[in-house]
Amino acid sequence: MNLFSLLTIIVSITTMAAFAQTNKIPTENWCIQKAIDQDNNIIFITANLGYKDYAYKAEFPWCLEINITTIHQYPNGHPNSEEAPVLNETEDIITAALQKAGVTHFVGRTTVKGYRELYYFVADPEKANAALGRLTKKRQPREWEYRMGKDEDWQRVAPFFAGNIECL
Numbered sequence: 001m002n003l004f005s006l007l008t009i010i011v012s013i014t015t016m017a018a019f020a021q022t023n024k025i026p027t028e029n030w031c032i033q034k035a036i037d038q039d040n041n042i043i044f045i046t047a048n049l050g051y052k053d054y055a056y057k058a059e060f061p062w063c064l065e066i067n068i069t070t071i072h073q074y075p076n077g078h079p080n081s082e083e084a085p086v087l088n089e090t091e092d093i094i095t096a097a098l099q100k101a102g103v104t105h106f107v108g109r110t111t112v113k114g115y116r117e118l119y120y121f122v123a124d125p126e127k128a129n130a131a132l133g134r135l136t137k138k139r140q141p142r143e144w145e146y147r148m149g150k151d152e153d154w155q156r157v158a159p160f161f162a163g164n165i166e167c168l
Contacts, residue, residue: 031048032168057154071086086142090144098120
């Protein structure tokens with residue numbers, strides 16, 4: 001490796017670290033957890049544990065919950081092998097639109113009987129709302145709806161990080 005290549009790598013790493021610091025994005029640490037809801041249905045929680053003790057919650061006080069309906073599913077209501085890529089594609093489209101609109105923290109998702117719910121936190125609800133509004137005017141792989149509310153302490157996703165977390 002020549003000196004120029006080495007310097008290019010160092011600058012790239014430094015730039016990525018600076019971006020993460022500036023936007024207060026923690027290192028990703030994804031974990032899939034299994035839980036049971038009040039109706040005895042299985043819930044899969046996919047959470048970025050990098051947000052477990054996140055110090056900047058108050059700076060991103062708006063919780064954005066996006067509910068995507070599951071069409072093709074197993075008898076337990078979870079997406080089958082045909083449906084899972086469609087849900088993932090829908091999630092990727094939404095995430096990309098929100099990231100393009102500004103700093104967005106994708107904390108995790110739940111997959112439950114009949115739907116998948118995505119959880120984001122943003123500082124600017126108007127930008128997030130505008131980005132999602134533009135998306136709703138376009139055909140999507142799956143129908144979805146969203147709601148946004150103030151949640152300065154991130155209570156909505158607190159169960160993702162509670163107790164003794166066991167990753168699958």
